[in-house]
Every structure is written in structure tokens, then in C-alpha cells.
Amino acid sequence: MTGHAHPITHLTDTIVRIFTEIGFDVADGPELETEWNNFDALNVPRDHPSRDMQDTFWIKKKPGVDKLGRPMGHVLRTHTSSVQVRAMDTWSKKSEEEKKSQPLAIVVPGKVFRNEATDATHESQFYQVEGLLVGEDVTLSHLKGVLETFFSKLFGKNTEVRLRSSFFPFVEPGVEVDMQCFKCEGGGCGLCKQTGWIEIMGAGMVHPNVLKNCGINPRKYKGFAFGGGMDRLAMLKWGIDDIRLLYNGDLRVVNQF
Numbered sequence: 707m708t709g710h711a712h713p714i715t716h717l718t719d720t721i722v723r724i725f726t727e728i729g730f731d732v733a734d735g736p737e738l739e740t741e742w743n744n745f746d747a748l749n750v751p752r753d754h755p756s757r758d759m760q761d762t763f764w765i766k767k768k769p770g771v772d773k774l775g776r777p778m779g780h781v782l783r784t785h786t787s788s789v790q791v792r793a794m795d796t797w798s799k800k801s802e803e804e805k806k807s808q809p810l811a812i813v814v815p816g817k818v819f820r821n822e823a824t825d826a827t828h829e830s831q832f833y834q835v836e837g838l839l840v841g842e843d844v845t846l847s848h849l850k851g852v853l854e855t856f857f858s859k860l861f862g863k864n865t866e867v868r869l870r871s872s873f874f875p876f877v878e879p880g881v882e883v884d885m886q887c888f889k890c891e892g893g894g895c896g897l898c899k900q901t902g903w904i905e906i907m908g909a910g911m912v913h914p915n916v917l918k919n920c921g922i923n924p925r926k927y928k929g930f931a932f933g934g935g936m937d938r939l940a941m942l943k944w945g946i947d948d949i950r951l952l953y954n955g956d957l958r959v960v961n962q963f
């Protein structure tokens with residue numbers, strides 16, 4: 707056989723396989739997004755620092771709002787969460803019966819962009835993966851179960867997950883997700899800085915404002931969402947210590963996969 711899948715492609719395939727096995731669909735969306743889908747619908751305040759030119763690549767920054775009261779700018783998406791907005795918009799238009807029998811369950815792998823300097827752990831263009839489940843009676847314990855299944859399958863070991871309280875505008879409550887270190891299995895090692903845990907992604911229950919912005923009644927439906935860097939997962943899985951190695955096209959790296 708000639709040629710190789712790039713490690714990120716390889717990881718994307720693995721993640722998609724794991725999530726489709728447990729009933730999630732794969733969703734995709736454009737990399738050039740509206741300001742509304744990238745920020746406002748996700749409950750990010752208009753004056754939030756993440757909207758700065760220093761953090762976001764603006765394609766078109768326009769003052770004022772359209773007739774729905776939505777800002778009219780366009781950005782290179784700064785996270786895959788804009789795809790959640792699109793998926794929830796579509797799902798919200800289904801009949802109540804359909805919504806009850808078919809919760810919205812998606813996994814979204816994709817490329818995102820941040821206007822920042824490059825170093826060993828930062829790139830201005832990188833990959834995220836995120837997931838969303840919206841339905842009746844969805845709780846944080848469902849989130850924990852899904853993530854434990856995901857990490858256990860990805861790292862090939864029974865992996866526990868720990869949730870720590872945190873804040874993100876699009877979730878309430880918000881949590882930081884730690885997974886048990888797969889190298890020392892919680893005993894403590896260099897990889898986990900002797901703590902037994904690795905900080906891996908952000909998550910939480912979808913904020914009622916976000917549900918409302920996407921046409922979903924937060925009194926009837928709840929959801930959880932999680933998201934994190936695919937690069938970080940790849941670096942952990944294969945022991946890569948510099949993110950730039952994933953993107954500089956060095957065949958000595960690519961050929962190892």
C-alpha cells in the first residue's frame with residue numbers, strides 16, 4: 707500500500723467510529739461562519755474578549771444588526787460549537803413527537819482558527835472535536851458516561867472521568883473534564899505531573915439561552931455539550947510533545963502512522 711493517513715485523519719476516523727457505535731451522528735459545517743453562529747447564539751457577550759481582532763480572524767466586521775437583531779459580521783470559526791447551533795436550529799423544527807423519539811446526538815470533528823502566535827502547544831489553525839446531546843431528561847451523569855466510554859475506547863483502557871466546576875458562556879453548569887492518566891492509571895507519573903489526572907476538555911449542560919437562541923424550549927429539553935482539542939488528544943495518544951510536528955508535513959512523523 708502506498709501513502710498514509712495523517713495522524714489527525716487517523717484520529718478523526720477513530721473518534722467518529724467510537725461515537726457512531728454509541729448512536730451519535732457526525733455533523734459538519736462551514737469554516738467561514740456568521741458572527742451570530744460563532745458567538746451570539748452561544749451566549750458569548752458582545753464585549754467578550756474572545757471576539758477581539760487579537761483572538762479571532764475577522765473576514766468582515768460590520769457594525770449594526772440585521773432585522774432579527776443579529777450582528778452581521780463573519781469570522782473564521784473559532785470553535786466547532788457553531789456547528790451545534792446549526793444542528794440545534796434544524797432539530798428544533800422537528801415535531802414534538804420526532805424530538806421525543808430522536809434526541810439530537812452529534813459529534814463534530816473539524817478545523818478551527820485563532821489569531822494567535824504559534825508555539826509548542828498553540829497553532830493558529832488546529833482541530834477540535836465536540837459532542838452534543840439534546841433531549842428530554844439529559845443530565846451531567848449522561849455526559850460522564852459518554853466521556854468515560856469515549857476515553858476508554860480511545861486509549862484502550864478503562865478510564866475514569868472527573869468533572870470540576872468551571873465557567874464557559876455556553877454552558878450552565880460548566881465543567882472542566884479530567885480523565886484518569888492512561889499511562890500510570892492514576893498512580894502518578896511525569897505525563898500527569900504526578901496527579902493521576904489529565905485535564906482534557908471543557909463541557910457542561912447547554913445554557914438555556916443557547917437552547918432558546920436555537921429555537922428549543924429549555925423547559926422541555928436539556929442537553930450536554932463537550933469539546934476539546936483533537937491535537938491534544940493526538941499528542942497524548944502518541945506521545946508527541948510539539949503541536950507543530952503535526953502540521954509541518956515532516957514525513958518522518960507522518961510515516962510513523
Ligand SMILES: [Zn+2]
Nearest residue numbers: 887890895898
Ligand atoms: Zn500519570
